[in-house]
Amino acid sequence: SLNGNILGLDIGTSGIRATVVSPTNVLLHTIQEEMPFPIRDNLISEQSPAVWQDTLKRLLNRLQQNSVLSGIKHIVADATSSSVLLMDDHLAPLTTALMYDDKRAIEQATKISKYAPTNSAAHGASSTLAKVMWLEGSLQQKLPQNGCKIAHQIDWVNSFFTQALCPTDANNALKLGFNPVENKWPDWVQKLVNSSLPEVVIPGTIIGKISQTVADTYGFPNDAQVYAGTTDSIAAFLASGAKNLGDATSSLGSTISLKLLTDKPIFSPEHGIYSHTLGELWLVGGASNTGGAVLLKYFSLPEILSLLEEVNINQPTNLDYYPLLTPGERFPIANNALQPRVSPRPSSDSKFLLALIEGLVGIEKLGYELLEELSSTKIQTIYTTGGGTKNDVWMALRETRLGYKTKKAAQTDAAFGVTQLLFRSFCR
Ligand code: ADP
Missing domain, CATH: 3.30.420.40 (ATPase, nucleotide binding domain)
Structure with a gap:
């Protein structure tokens, strides 16, 4: 049950937008913090997660100055779909993030086409799966012993708040090859990547609690909960009033x-x-x-x-x-x-x-x-x-x-x- 305000975050291409919504579904507050665009060149579109971190911290500092964070009990975010990076066990980024419109994973897409059923959303050089395969290839011998963690942009945001590895949501997982009808990872997906595949939950599920450090730094209640979100286009659909x-x-x-x-x-x-x-x-x-x-x-x-x-x-x-x-x-x-x-x-x-x-x-x-x-x-x-x-x-x-x-x-x-x-x- 909603026992306090909700912080909604939209991680877009040009900035991060935030809303504060009351437990009775009244929009109380909207704020935006600009973010530099991804680095783009021909097939390349990439962004360092340090950019997301700087922008998110600036946004949270402003919200704290406006005294709204002490009333937040629920945090839920959406992010650009198929933007992805690899992290280690301690949530430290091992790679830059390949953004949604990066198209360099062409060889990887060819390999995927040999394994994936035709109706999979993991086809194509900008699928999350092709990007993860490309990123793993870029690490080569630097791959950590116990493997990498796959972090969609949304997973990175959620683990910023929880300081723990979070399950991902079924919407963001679709382009990594998740099968939402059978509610599982098909075997062929794990065969194509070394990294372990994330646990998947339905959007809106509680996935963790805010970390004590983040709560103390920004003045959130220390029992604020973090929820599985969705992709940017589904979040826009939900804004329209369609339900x-x-x-x-x-x-x-x-x-x-x-x-x-x-x-x-x-x-x-x-x-x-x-x-x-x-x-x-x-x-x-x-x-x-x-x-x-x-x-x-x-x-x-x-x-x-x-x-x-x-x-x-x-x-x-x-x-x-x-x-x-x-x-x-x-x-x-x-x-x-x-x-x-x-x-x-x-x-x-x-x-x-x-x-x-x-x-x-x-x-x-x-x-x-x-x-x-x-x-x-x-x-x-x-x-x-x-x-x-x-x-x-x-x-x-x-x-x-x-x-x-x-x-x-x-x-x-x-x-x-x-x-x-x-x-x-x-x-x-
Ligand atoms: P995008 O999808 O690139 O964000 P917009 O939603 O801004 O594009 O605009 C889409 C289309 O809406 C434009 O191609 C144009 O045909 C129409 N449009 C935009 N602004 C106006 C306007 N002020 N009056 C009438 N039509 C407009």
Whole structure:
């Protein structure tokens, strides 16, 4: 039971955000501390955990100065998915962290493809498993005798608070090869790595108590508990207000991603569809290559805003576009060679813009129809986030053509979303 305030932490790419939420689920406080970006070069994207530590300490110092930490009894965090490093038994980092978008583990990915079933999320050079294999290779003879500990970014954060090795959560473990349906590590995963695989628990489980040292340093109560968290994108989903079977979120950004709470998992690698466990439910997600960026390919934002004034949404163009920046699509149509369909182009720019937006809405509708069909779950409410929510015509067209109830997301802050793990049981 919640006997004090909750500290929610979102470890992002440009900073760490924190929220304080009351036991009655009222957002009391939000604060952000900036963090230098990962070092990026070609396939490389890496960051020293010392950067995370410095940033987290600065953030905690500020929260302490604001006298909010003495009321915190529960700590829960999310972090970027598939960012990972190796640590020794004493939690000292043995390597730098390969970040979510690092793609250098190409040979390792080839090896994985020989062992992993096709529907595993551990495929590809940016999977956590490929990165762990790469990191182990980089240590060579410096490998410690009793092996390394695998620490996702989230595990590093949690062990900062507990000063002990923490179990990881099933959401972050997915790209390391964990099988959430059977709730175990498949044998082939351990064959590919020397390090021992972490214990896995469901998000929202208590995984430890704050260490006395950390409690004393920052003024936390010494019985504050640390909970298993989730990935950044699931935390953002939780912020939206979606919570029941059939609730969905559409993230209308440069690209469009859809997520739906179902009672059965779907793994359809050809469509790029994976499922994350949440209580008794499953969070099923798919992402299209289309999105708001296509509109910006043809018009500047000021041009879009002025053309939107002229658009009449009650006069459909019936042009049946499939707008894409470049050929190739994964979801809802799995076809690496799919050509963008944006012709014929009407002479009127406002009609052309309307046809593009109609195309985006059509793809979103197709996406939800596919998710509904594969999961046999009826969609209840779609919560919407992203820059696309500022495009009134896009939003109005969705309202009339999607055929589902839509709502603007209550919140977008993942640091708030992750705290919702402590309020929801995600029952059928
Ligand atoms: P990203 O996914 O890169 O973070 P955003 O969510 O900021 O992108 O924006 C996604 C899309 O939303 C843009 O490509 C653009 O089409 C649209 N958009 C962003 N800002 C506005 C605005 N002020 N008015 C209308 N449309 C906007």
